[in-house]
Each structure stands twice: as C-alpha cells, then as structure tokens.
Amino acid sequence: MEKVVIKKSPYNVKKARIIDIKQLTEKEKLFRVILEDNSWLDYEPGQFIMVSLMGIGEIPISICSSPLNRDYFEICVRAVGKVTESMHRLNVGEIIGIRGPYGKGFPIRMIEAHDLLIIAGGLGVAPLRSLILYAIDNRRDFGEIHILFGCKTPEELLFSDEIEEWGRRLDLHFACTVDRADPDWKGNIGLITSLIPGVDIDPIRTYAAVVGPPIMYKFVIKELLAKGLPVDQILLSFERHMKCGMGKCGRCQIQNLYCCKDGPVFTFKEIMDMAEAL
Ligand SMILES: Cc1cc2nc3c(=O)[nH]c(=O)nc-3n(C[C@H](O)[C@H](O)[C@H](O)COP(=O)(O)OP(=O)(O)OC[C@H]3O[C@@H](n4cnc5c(N)ncnc54)[C@H](O)[C@@H]3O)c2cc1C
Numbered sequence: 001m002e003k004v005v006i007k008k009s010p011y012n013v014k015k016a017r018i019i020d021i022k023q024l025t026e027k028e029k030l031f032r033v034i035l036e037d038n039s040w041l042d043y044e045p046g047q048f049i050m051v052s053l054m055g056i057g058e059i060p061i062s063i064c065s066s067p068l069n070r071d072y073f074e075i076c077v078r079a080v081g082k083v084t085e086s087m088h089r090l091n092v093g094e095i096i097g098i099r100g101p102y103g104k105g106f107p108i109r110m111i112e113a114h115d116l117l118i119i120a121g122g123l124g125v126a127p128l129r130s131l132i133l134y135a136i137d138n139r140r141d142f143g144e145i146h147i148l149f150g151c152k153t154p155e156e157l158l159f160s161d162e163i164e165e166w167g168r169r170l171d172l173h174f175a176c177t178v179d180r181a182d183p184d185w186k187g188n189i190g191l192i193t194s195l196i197p198g199v200d201i202d203p204i205r206t207y208a209a210v211v212g213p214p215i216m217y218k219f220v221i222k223e224l225l226a227k228g229l230p231v232d233q234i235l236l237s238f239e240r241h242m243k244c245g246m247g248k249c250g251r252c253q254i255q256n257l258y259c260c261k262d263g264p265v266f267t268f269k270e271i272m273d274m275a276e277a278l
C-alpha cells in the first residue's frame, strides 16, 4: 500500500497559555506565554508571531522577550481595535493561538562584534527589547551599546522598571526623552532625533536598529546619515497590515518586497529607493 504523507499546514496554529499579565501603561499590557505542547518558540529578535483569538481574529505581534529564554516568551500588546482590545480582556490561564515565528529579524550574526545604536520610539521598544535583552545576555559579543528611547509623555514610558535598570548599567549608554514632560520628569525633553547628534559613535563600527512610529523614520535616518552611518548598517523594522504572515497573500507588499517575509527588518539600503512608498 502506498504511504500517505500528511503535510503540516503552514497555517498550523499552536495553542499557547497566558501565564502572566502586566499592565505596563494605560494602553499596553505585557503577556507572558508558554506553548501548551511544552515545546519552546525558537525565534530571533525582531521576528513576529500571528496571534489568534478564536472567533475574533488574528494579528501580527512582535516577540519582545530574549530568545535565550526557553521557559516562556513575551508579547507587548497596545489596545487599538477588535483583536487587541479582546486580548486586553483575557486573564491568566486563558488560551490563545500562535503561528510563527515569521519574518526576518535583526541579523544577529552580522551585528555581533560591532557597536550598537538602538533607537526606539514608543511601542517600537517592544521588538527592540528582544534585541536589547539578547545583547545584554551576550554582552561580550558586542562593542559599545547605545540605547535612545523616546515617547510622547512620561505616562507612556514602556518597561519603565527595566529602563531604569538599563540607565544604571555601566556597560550601556542610555538616554531617554519625552515630547511633553510633567513636573516630576527629570530626563530630557524633546524629540528622539534631538538625542542623536550627542551620541559618540564610530559610524564604521556601528549598526543602528530603529523601530518607532512611521513619522520617526525619515528624521532619524537623516540624522544617522549625517553621522556617517553606511546605508547597509541602518536597520529599520516596518509595520504593514498582514494576513498570512508568510509571503502568500500579498497584503503586506511594498513594491517588490513582502514586509512579512523579506522584513519586517530591512536595511536602509534595501528600501531606500522606495522611501516614498513607506
Ligand atoms: C510585524 C508587526 C509587528 C507588530 N508588533 C506589534 C506589537 O508588538 N505590539 C502591538 O501592540 N502591535 C503590534 N503590531 C500592530 C498590530 O498588529 C495591530 O495593532 C493589530 O493588528 C490591530 O488589530 P486590531 O484588531 O486590534 O485592530 P483593528 O480594529 O484591525 O484596527 C485598529 C487600528 O489599527 C490599525 N492597524 C491594524 N493592523 C495594523 C498593522 N498591522 N499595522 C499597523 N496598524 C494596524 C488599523 O488601521 C486601525 O487604525 C505589529 C504589526 C506588525 C505588522
């Protein structure tokens, strides 16, 4: 009799259990998750997963924990609509669906042994937290590490406990800024771009990793080019509406690139010709 091979569907959804939930700000919650089959998620910083809630929908979300942690993974979700608001109503112990990880993350092998300049705007700190935690866990594999973090107001500061700790570390350079301060704010005030000229980097040795709201990219790239960073050492992560998450439906297409498969992390060199379409 002929052997029948049943291929696993690439759309195969794994059950995952929420084991912890932390309210980070008014709009964002951090979910700590484990896979129900006791396997672990093998991912790279900057990759994303498709998260599904039965009967509600499916959305792309960046993984924000260190890939070296095999006990659980974490996702930070901002409540903006149907699926994300439903996620915010979930409790510890409840089950969600997971596909992935998908996409190209930050090219760790390429950036190791270099200096790192991490520029996070608002929720952009979520995928970058995975890279930061990885670099801290492997501190000796990297040169200087600079982290610049900006958000609109102090109340919107994500991962504030960890940020305080990064600020205290002697092996990191850390600066944080808000667009609008309150009387208790002791840090910088101004756009994140205002921090870049003051960062002391060797552009040839440095990779910049940038994630933030779309408006931020144009101005940050301008500052990085002025610092002398080569175009293939500027790494940018993009968000697009997605459906399949794996290069099949065309929903996330930007000219000839699929954001889900060719990105979400691109070098500026890869996308500079289509800057207008971004
Ligand atoms: C690669 C990738 C990584 C992401 N990582 C995170 C993350 O770590 N945390 C997080 O909170 N969100 C992340 N997002 C955005 C998240 O996927 C959307 O917020 C989510 O799909 C909204 O779904 P909803 O049903 O709650 O909202 P909807 O009701 O579908 O929409 C609400 C609003 O969000 C906008 N929106 C919907 N989908 C997207 C999208 N894919 N990109 C940009 N805007 C969108 C809509 O235009 C609308 O204005 C990521 C998106 C991508 C593509």
Ligand code: FES
Binding pocket: 241, 242, 243, 244, 245, 246, 247, 248, 249, 250, 251, 252, 253, 258, 259, 260, 261
């Ligand atoms: S989401 Fe389907 S091709 Fe990218």
